[in-house]
Amino acid sequence: MREYLLVFLVAAAVTYLLGVVAREVAVRTGAVAQVRDRDVHAVPIPYFGGVAMLGGLVAAYVVAQSLPFLSTAQATVFDDAGTVLVAGALICAVGVLDDLIELNPLMKLGGQVAAAGFLVLNGVQFYFIIQPGGGQMTLDTLQAQLFSILLVVATVNAVNFVDGLDGLAAGVVGLGAVGFFVFSYTLADANDETLAITAALLCAGLAGVCAGFLPHNFWPARIFMGDSGSMLLGLVLAGSALTLTGQFTPRVFVDGTGGDTSFLPVLMPVLLPVAILIVPFVDLVLAVVRRTAAGRSPFAPDKQHLHHRLLEIGHSHRRAVLIMWLWAALLAVGSVVASLYSGPATWAALGAWAVLTVVATFSLPRVRTSL
Structure with missing residues (x-):
């Protein structure tokens, strides 16, 4: 655990320091977010x-x-992590081009x-799905690859959609990474x-870069x-989920739930990435439905995302993010x-938190308005 904490701290510190450099490079290259009607910032901000x-x-x-312990890991641990980082570099390069010339x-x-x-061609993909009752559904090569690509693309766009308020996407993904690390x-x-x-x-590093970027x-x-x-x-969050079925056997997922083979606990390991990003996923689905119903492209931007609606009902920028x-x-x-x-105590605690x-x-x- 201490070595994972060090990984978190290194990722946070380097991201924080490079943030200053990245900002200066963005200003010099003109990669700046101009103020548009749908935006909530009032002045141009560098990308x-x-x-x-x-x-x-x-x-x-x-x-x-x-590190003493992590360095003894099997080769597949760093091979898979390296594959995710290379794929991350590819998609980051696409994003840089979009920030510069708007693809x-x-x-x-x-x-x-x-x-x-690139991920699935290098073995980072789903290999099986746990069924209710503890059974296993093995996917053939094409099914596994298509399912994995769909998960990655959906997660990438969900995070992209939720990135509409200062600190929102970094906080949501950082919390999701912490949850997935614990799992x-x-x-x-x-x-x-x-x-x-x-x-x-990957999740320790991902949580670290989010923490380092938030300041x-x-x-x-x-x-x-x-x-x-x-x-x-x-991509990194989805990639970390894909690596689990490549490094764990089906028995681990069933036994890891305490032998409980009821529907929710057994399927949750597969559904966990969706659960972590359910807010941006819901936002993504609503946006697609809203835009296509209006006869517009599902990629056409608007100012009706969930975070925009929180601002409309009276929340401040910071409180909407929180x-x-x-x-x-x-x-x-x-x-x-x-x-x-x-158990009842678990569901009671989660229910109280939800309320x-x-x-x-x-x-x-409403309380703020009445004061």
Whole structure:
């Protein structure tokens, strides 16, 4: 655990330091977010936060290879992590181009599919799905590859869609990475598997880069992550989930739930990435439905995302971000707890947390107005 903490700290420190450099490069190259009707910032803000994040992930990866315990991991641990980072560099490069010249949506989607394809061609993909009752559904090669690419592209776009307020995407993904780290680490520990696993390594680094970027990005932001950052975060989070079925056997997923083979705990390991990003996924689906119903492209931007609606009902910028963090934490932590533990106390605690979050979401603006 201490070595994972060091990986987190290295990723955070390097990202924070590179954020200053990235901001200066963005200003000099003209990669700046101008103020548009749908935006909530009032002055132009530099992009390229994703480049700083990529640097933080690479630094954490290099340091991890020299640590006493993690350096003894099987070769597949660092091979798979390296594959995810290379794919991350590819999608980050696509994002940099978009920040500079604004690629059309189809070109951007093509870059996302290419990066996801690189993952599956190098063995980072789903290999099986756990069924209710503890059974296993093995996927053939084409099914596994298509399912894996779909998960990566959906996650990338979900994070991209939620990146609409200062600090929002970094906080949501950071909380999700912490939740997924706890899940993968506990799963390995409970089954006496090695604790040096790719998912934990990637999530420790991912949480670190989010923490290191937030001081630059929380309202009022001095730099934006841009598409280079949002797509990178989505790919690394999805990639960390894909590595689990490549390094764990089906028995680990069933036994890791305490032998409970009921529907929710057994399926949760596969559904966990979706649960972690359920808020941006819901936002993504609503946006596609809303735009296509209006006869517009599903990629056409608008100002009707969930975070925009929080501002409309009376939340301040910072409070809207904090409330969406609360939802993300509830779903990330709740998913982990539900997949590893069960019982009335667990559901009661999660229910109470949900009620408090709903109250904060809808009641605080009214209380503020009445004062």
